[in-house]
Amino acid sequence: MKIETKIERFTTPLYLESGRILEPYQIAYETYGELNSDASNVILICHALSGSAHAAGIYEGDRKAGWWNGLIGDGKAIDTTKYFVISTNVIGSCFGSTGPMSSNYPSDKPYRLKFPVITIKDMIKAQKQLLSNLGIYHLKAIIGGSMGGMQALQFGVDYPNFSDKIIALATTYATQPWAIAFNKVAMEAIRRDPRFKNGNYEKDDFKKDGLDGLAIGRVAGHISYLSPNSMSRKFGRNYVNNDGLFELFGRYEVERYMEYNTNNFSKLFDPMSYLYIIKAINTFNLSRGYDSLYEAILRIKAETTLISFKSDYLFFPEEMRHIYKMMRRNSQEVEYHEIDSDYGHDAFLVEIDKFSYIIKKVLNE
Amino acid sequence: MKIETKIERFTTPLYLESGRILEPYQIAYETYGELNSDASNVILICHALSGSAHAAGIYEGDRKAGWWNGLIGDGKAIDTTKYFVISTNVIGSCFGSTGPMSSNYPSDKPYRLKFPVITIKDMIKAQKQLLSNLGIYHLKAIIGGSMGGMQALQFGVDYPNFSDKIIALATTYATQPWAIAFNKVAMEAIRRDPRFKNGNYEKDDFKKDGLDGLAIGRVAGHISYLSPNSMSRKFGRNYVNNDGLFELFGRYEVERYMEYNTNNFSKLFDPMSYLYIIKAINTFNLSRGYDSLYEAILRIKAETTLISFKSDYLFFPEEMRHIYKMMRRNSQEVEYHEIDSDYGHDAFLVEIDKFSYIIKKVLNE
Numbered sequence: 167m168k169i170e171t172k173i174e175r176f177t178t179p180l181y182l183e184s185g186r187i188l189e190p191y192q193i194a195y196e197t198y199g200e201l202n203s204d205a206s207n208v209i210l211i212c213h214a215l216s217g218s219a220h221a222a223g224i225y226e227g228d229r230k231a232g233w234w235n236g237l238i239g240d241g242k243a244i245d246t247t248k249y250f251v252i253s254t255n256v257i258g259s260c261f262g263s264t265g266p267m268s269s270n271y272p273s274d275k276p277y278r279l280k281f282p283v284i285t286i287k288d289m290i291k292a293q294k295q296l297l298s299n300l301g302i303y304h305l306k307a308i309i310g311g312s313m314g315g316m317q318a319l320q321f322g323v324d325y326p327n328f329s330d331k332i333i334a335l336a337t338t339y340a341t342q343p344w345a346i347a348f349n350k351v352a353m354e355a356i357r358r359d360p361r362f363k364n365g366n367y368e369k370d371d372f373k374k375d376g377l378d379g380l381a382i383g384r385v386a387g388h389i390s391y392l393s394p395n396s397m398s399r400k401f402g403r404n405y406v407n408n409d410g411l412f413e414l415f416g417r418y419e420v421e422r423y424m425e426y427n428t429n430n431f432s433k434l435f436d437p438m439s440y441l442y443i444i445k446a447i448n449t450f451n452l453s454r455g456y457d458s459l460y461e462a463i464l465r466i467k468a469e470t471t472l473i474s475f476k477s478d479y480l481f482f483p484e485e486m487r488h489i490y491k492m493m494r495r496n497s498q499e500v501e502y503h504e505i506d507s508d509y510g511h512d513a514f515l516v517e518i519d520k521f522s523y524i525i526k527k528v529l530n531e
Numbered sequence: 532m533k534i535e536t537k538i539e540r541f542t543t544p545l546y547l548e549s550g551r552i553l554e555p556y557q558i559a560y561e562t563y564g565e566l567n568s569d570a571s572n573v574i575l576i577c578h579a580l581s582g583s584a585h586a587a588g589i590y591e592g593d594r595k596a597g598w599w600n601g602l603i604g605d606g607k608a609i610d611t612t613k614y615f616v617i618s619t620n621v622i623g624s625c626f627g628s629t630g631p632m633s634s635n636y637p638s639d640k641p642y643r644l645k646f647p648v649i650t651i652k653d654m655i656k657a658q659k660q661l662l663s664n665l666g667i668y669h670l671k672a673i674i675g676g677s678m679g680g681m682q683a684l685q686f687g688v689d690y691p692n693f694s695d696k697i698i699a700l701a702t703t704y705a706t707q708p709w710a711i712a713f714n715k716v717a718m719e720a721i722r723r724d725p726r727f728k729n730g731n732y733e734k735d736d737f738k739k740d741g742l743d744g745l746a747i748g749r750v751a752g753h754i755s756y757l758s759p760n761s762m763s764r765k766f767g768r769n770y771v772n773n774d775g776l777f778e779l780f781g782r783y784e785v786e787r788y789m790e791y792n793t794n795n796f797s798k799l800f801d802p803m804s805y806l807y808i809i810k811a812i813n814t815f816n817l818s819r820g821y822d823s824l825y826e827a828i829l830r831i832k833a834e835t836t837l838i839s840f841k842s843d844y845l846f847f848p849e850e851m852r853h854i855y856k857m858m859r860r861n862s863q864e865v866e867y868h869e870i871d872s873d874y875g876h877d878a879f880l881v882e883i884d885k886f887s888y889i890i891k892k893v894l895n896e
Contacts, residue, residue: 283780285779340768342759343763344757344759346786347750347757347786350750350786351751351754354743354746355747358747381719381723382747388712389713389751394707394709397712398708402708403707403711414549415648419708424715428719445779
């Protein structure tokens with residue numbers, strides 16, 4: 167499998183849903199596989215909150231593969247011997263695409279909190295622009311989970327003739343207050359952290375120690391990505407023995423898990439990007455800009471596959487079923503799969519074996 | 532209904548589960564109703580994490596009644612014309628009982644982080660001591676929800692002959708990692724707040740502004756007290772209009788709710804007490820000190836009533852059913868009620884009408 171990482175720079179303006187304009191801007195992206203002669207084998211992959219363009223493969227010297235490496239590759243469900251797969255970093259993120267710490271042209275200073283509000287609609291508009299620049303005007307499929315699923319669905323609604331198929335996992339038609347509340351923890355924790363300085367920090371300030379506010383917010387995030395059962399099975403009430411021989415003085419393993427994952431994360435992810443992306447998730451609502459959710463969903467022409475996970479405690483299966491029922495009522499082409507998993511929301515990243523056969527089948531049809 | 536608030540001071544040592552000793556210590560408590568001549572009409576009420584001894588009635592000049600005022604009073608389910616009701620503030624809390632900001636005798640300086648780890652077992656041991664001092668050696672009933680339910684169950688296990696009845700609501704047999712993870716947000720947010728100063732703050736430091744860390748932790752707490760459905764019904768995706776006419780620039784109502792509740796709370800509650808009490812909740816495990824959960828529960832001789840709420844996302848009904856099934860198998864006297872409520876964990880405080888008839892019936896039997 168051939169892996170390439172590129173940056174595409176745009177000097178044309180990106181007109182945002184907020185009424186503001188991003189100009190210039192850039193998108194980081196990776197491609198896997200080869201584009202065929204009539205550009206008819208393209209699959210777009212959309213990432214979740216903390217993701218990047220690095221969806222598959224392993225870079226030289228790196229130990230960890232891309233976040234959907236189990237799904238994308240030669241002979242895998244998203245088969246790079248057949249398809250040309252594009253994965254982009256969303257606008258607003260901190261892994262190569264234009265975000266709040268990018269220079270606010272013509273100044274060479276970062277936007278910081280002057281960066282405009284970004285929505286899921288804006289993310290996909292930018293992606294569509296990238297594809298146009300690459301000479302790609304039609305897709306075989308758009309696939310994504312969580313915020314990536316929001317992008318896939320929004321593509322289906324906003325650009326009904328753009329993709330043959332849409333596969334959305336572990337997502338919703340509009341972010342519910344339960345998910346907004348989890349994001350609120352991160353928002354408050356980052357905003358109130360004195361080292362955040364209202365966004366006036368320097369790029370390297372958190373490389374060594376991480377921003378506490380982001381780590382704290384991420385603990386709440388990790389709760390929502392797991393499920394009560396997955397935590398009970400994974401951690402139980404076990405405590406870390408070397409912290410003290412007696413339960414009362416030790417940390418629980420679930421606490422250590424949270425510390426480990428969040429402290430690392432807070433060194434790697436830009437806290438302002440985090441604020442902008444959770445805002446994009448909060449404001450996600452397929453019906454915005456249309457008369458109703460019904461009218462929005464009625465626009466979808468792509469063959470749609472919805473995959474939810476029984477134990478998802480962030481975007482509940484019920485929310486995906488809501489889309490399914492609406493599309494069925496409209497006789498739109500849709501199928502719905504509810505996967506039996508204890509892994510909670512994280513299942514779309516870690517239980518690939520349980521749904522890759524569905525993606526394979528849908529793509530081969 | 533006659534309301535009295537008192538402080539009982541103990542000069543005898545309280546031997547704690549950790550091996551440490553609290554001496555001297557004091558307990559704040561309220562009583563409602565009148566003790567009968569043979570002291571056979573006493574009901575003990577146990578509060579939850581953020582509660583106090585003020586369970587019922589309204590103080591002069593106060594607008595808000597005690598936290599279970601709907602349940603306790605003349606002619607109410609816990610009828611103060613019949614029963615002498617005692618409600619105590621737990622050891623470790625900040626509403627009159629000895630806690631981490633109390634003086635570390637003989638010094639007049641606060642314990643701060645030198646305060647010993649407190650457990651649910653310790654809380655009830657102190658309560659039992661208070662009752663002894665008052666000449667009460669047997670109870671009609673012990674009633675509590677959430678952490679109050681833990682105390683009620685622990686009473687049943689540790690002192691099997693002490694109370695005729697036990698009524699535990701919205702609680703568990705041992706705190707699961709899901710709940711520990713929610714507490715972890717508060718623990719990290721408080722600990723990492725620079726104004727917390729590792730516990731070396733002064734008592735009045737947060738009266739005006741509140742401690743951010745506690746407010747942030749409390750946002751996570753409030754998520755766990757509600758449920759996805761209650762949030763959707765209560766807030767939907769509504770946003771606060773006066774923040775901006777357009778969704779992208781406003782706050783959601785769920786966010787305003789979180790801000791309002793948590794900012795206030797962080798001015799009123801001592802952050803160190805919060806740390807000690809969530810530790811007590813985390814370490815709660817009925818089986819500790821016994822050979823197994825089975826052996827612990829087998830000890831219960833009180834007629835036990837377990838009440839859970841279908842939408843409780845903190846202590847799931849399944850956990851209460853686990854106790855019920857075990858007691859049934861042992862032919863112990865137990866009944867289980869699963870209340871249909873959308874209010875989540877908060878239901879034990881706000882949906883009193885849905886379960887007060889059960890408590891009334893149990894007490895009258």
